[in-house]
Amino acid sequence: MRPLIELQNVTFGYGTTPVLQEIDLHLHPGQFMALVGPSGAGKTTLLKLMLGLIRPSAGNLTRQSALRLAYVPQLETVDWNFPVTAEQVVLMGRTKQSGWRPWPSRAERQHARDILEQLDVGNLAQRHIRDLSGGQQQRIFLARALIAEPELLVLDEPTTGVDMRSAEDIFHWLAHLSTERSRQGLNQAGMTIVLTTHDLNMAAAHAPWMVCLNQRIIAQGTPEEVLTEPILSEAYQGEMMVIRQNGVVFVQQKPHPHTYKELIPEPVVGGVPGHEQ
Amino acid sequence: MAKKGVVIINWLLEPLQYGFVTRALLAAVIVGIVCPVVGTYIVLRGMAFLGDALAHTILPGVVAAYLLGWPLAVGALIMGVVTAVGIGALSARGRIKEDTAIGVIFAGLFALGVAMLSATGSYTVDLAHFLFGNLLGVTTADLWLTAVLSFIVLATVALFFKEFLVITFDPVLARTLRLPTTFLRYLLLILLAVTIVISLQVVGIALVMALLVTPAAAASMLTQRMAPLMGVAAAIGAFSGAVGVYLSFYLDIASGPAVVLVATAVFIIVYLLAPGRGVVWQHV
Numbered sequence A: 001m002r003p004l005i006e007l008q009n010v011t012f013g014y015g016t017t018p019v020l021q022e023i024d025l026h027l028h029p030g031q032f033m034a035l036v037g038p039s040g041a042g043k044t045t046l047l048k049l050m051l052g053l054i055r056p057s058a059g060n061l062t063r064q065s066a067l068r069l070a071y072v073p074q075l076e077t078v079d080w081n082f083p084v085t086a087e088q089v090v091l092m093g094r095t096k097q098s099g100w101r102p103w104p105s106r107a108e109r110q111h112a113r114d115i116l117e118q119l120d121v122g123n124l125a126q127r128h129i130r131d132l133s134g135g136q137q138q139r140i141f142l143a144r145a146l147i148a149e150p151e152l153l154v155l156d157e158p159t160t161g162v163d164m165r166s167a168e169d170i171f172h173w174l175a176h177l178s179t180e181r182s183r184q185g186l187n188q189a190g191m192t193i194v195l196t197t198h199d200l201n202m203a204a205a206h207a208p209w210m211v212c213l214n215q216r217i218i219a220q221g222t223p224e225e226v227l228t229e230p231i232l233s234e235a236y237q238g239e240m241m242v243i244r245q246n247g248v249v250f251v252q253q254k255p256h257p258h259t260y261k262e263l264i265p266e267p268v269v270g271g272v273p274g275h276e277q
Numbered sequence B: 001m002a003k004k005g006v007v008i009i010n011w012l013l014e015p016l017q018y019g020f021v022t023r024a025l026l027a028a029v030i031v032g033i034v035c036p037v038v039g040t041y042i043v044l045r046g047m048a049f050l051g052d053a054l055a056h057t058i059l060p061g062v063v064a065a066y067l068l069g070w071p072l073a074v075g076a077l078i079m080g081v082v083t084a085v086g087i088g089a090l091s092a093r094g095r096i097k098e099d100t101a102i103g104v105i106f107a108g109l110f111a112l113g114v115a116m117l118s119a120t121g122s123y124t125v126d127l128a129h130f131l132f133g134n135l136l137g138v139t140t141a142d143l144w145l146t147a148v149l150s151f152i153v154l155a156t157v158a159l160f161f162k163e164f165l166v167i168t169f170d171p172v173l174a175r176t177l178r179l180p181t182t183f184l185r186y187l188l189l190i191l192l193a194v195t196i197v198i199s200l201q202v203v204g205i206a207l208v209m210a211l212l213v214t215p216a217a218a219a220s221m222l223t224q225r226m227a228p229l230m231g232v233a234a235a236i237g238a239f240s241g242a243v244g245v246y247l248s249f250y251l252d253i254a255s256g257p258a259v260v261l262v263a264t265a266v267f268i269i270v271y272l273l274a275p276g277r278g279v280v281w282q283h284v
Helices: A043-051 A086-092 A106-118 A134-146 A164-183 A200-206 A229-236 A257-263 B002-017 B019-045 B048-057 B059-068 B072-092 B098-118 B123-132 B140-159 B161-169 B171-176 B181-203 B208-219 B226-251 B255-273
Strands: A005-014 A017-027 A032-036 A058-063 A069-072 A152-156 A192-196 A209-214 A216-221 A240-245 A248-253
Touching: A005 A043, A017 A043, A017 A216, A032 A043, A032 A164, A032 A200, A043 A069, A043 A152, A043 A192, A043 B171, A069 A134, A069 B171, A086 A106, A086 A134, A086 B161, A106 A134, A134 A152, A134 A164, A152 A164, A164 A192, A164 A200, A200 A248, A209 A229, A216 A229, A229 A240, B002 B019, B002 B226, B019 B048, B019 B140, B019 B161, B019 B181, B019 B208, B019 B226, B019 B255, B048 B059, B048 B072, B048 B098, B048 B181, B048 B208, B059 B072, B059 B098, B059 B123, B072 B098, B072 B181, B098 B123, B140 B161, B140 B181, B161 B171, B161 B181, B171 B181, B181 B208, B181 B255, B208 B226, B208 B255, B226 B255
Parallel strands: A032 A192, A032 A209, A069 A152, A152 A192
Antiparallel strands: A005 A017, A005 A058, A209 A216, A240 A248
16 A cells, blocks of 8 residues: 655754654554654654645655645643633534534534544533643544544644543544544555654553654664664663563663662662562 | 713713714724724734734835825735735744744834825824824715725624634644635734724724734633634724723813723723632632
8 A cells, every 4th residue: 555654764954953864754544653752852843744834854755645634732732721612622623624604503513522422522512621631632632633534643742741541541542543444344444643652651552553763763663673672772862671571561761779778678688679680 | 860861861972963073983983893803813823013013014005195195094005915924924934033023024114104204294293193093083985994894804704713713723733624824824914904904093003902902802801712702802892992982072182092091991890800710809
């Protein structure tokens, strides 16, 4: 299958400061991709390139023409004092399709309500967006993206500022969306999804493809392949601990010895817990 | 009681026997409605500086029209559009920040306008009218022009309500939806320019900002929905326009400042007493 988006040796910089260098990346239909890497690694910039909001300084980026895309912004970039309800935010996703009338039709409002219902926030439609919790806000913006029926869904840090339960739900939803249509036997790829996240473990548990980034692509593959100590320490410039158990990969920062000294008054013979011989 | 009612009605009707006061009242109410509707976008997008600049940069256009004997609105409109496009183009390159671009164009064109005006005979009187409005000098023709342009502005806002909502709230969404963002941005700037032109006679260049921003700012403390916010802002604007004209008549003060002072008083009252959100409620 032809990739939806293809980056060949793409470089991007603001002025003379390079943000991304020599990026080679293919995004295939139905792929569910998590971009991970430290702050300032260029994750959001890569999303902007994919969305066509900025152009590469060098290299080639090709996107399938008329690709329907939708994006979910980082919660912290949203103006929460803006005078809109949850339902109005969702309906923004259909601005292009709805006609000349300044207000939405009954059918459009019902459509918005149905999608909010599916995301378990149907009862919040008439609430002002500031009055919602982080998890609810994230679902409202996910609903806004889904109502546009995108082929490619792009999410910037969907789990930041969201409680653990909501983050789980969101990842489950995304995994469902990426497999739904193909499971229905429509001989079609599911929704293509790209997201950035700081939560390596959540991404490992749900996203089948992972790209580790720090200005350059350090590694890409399954979470199994990408989440290794050498790759992570190169990306994050620090030591990381990777635990593998029953096919689950788990990344943890190396525990600081002081923490354990304070917790355990008597020195433990044989070293720090977790490092016993 | 009845007597008191008659007194109030007489107080309200007396100024209206003068044609110029009636025209002033109508003009002030129309402008009081249109300015806050467009001003809502300025408040929400934090473009107050741009609005103020646009009001000043139309001066050379107004002066040129005045010297050539054209309708002032034509000159103002041309300059308004030129400025809106100029600022957009200058800052779109990214080499100069938008507020810097605005500052450069703002001061330069305003100086040009004042210089052009200073070459004419009745410099001080004319400058005062341009700066602070000349509400009592509104002619029937002015009133018609104001009404027609106001209708066009309000109709355009209604027609593009959803699109303007998206580019104001989330410009990135507008681009991913492939809305014509550049067109919409310029359209909003042109609407702003036209609104300023309409307001010129009522409050003048120096005070138009107050009618654009103050009622919308007050309304934003009273409601959290876009369309009602515009409605409440327009009501505050119309009220300020009407009360301002009466105050100007009875207290013999300049009409433009009177209108602005009423709007400011409404803002202060709302700021202090708005249900739940006013400063006073947060301290009891």
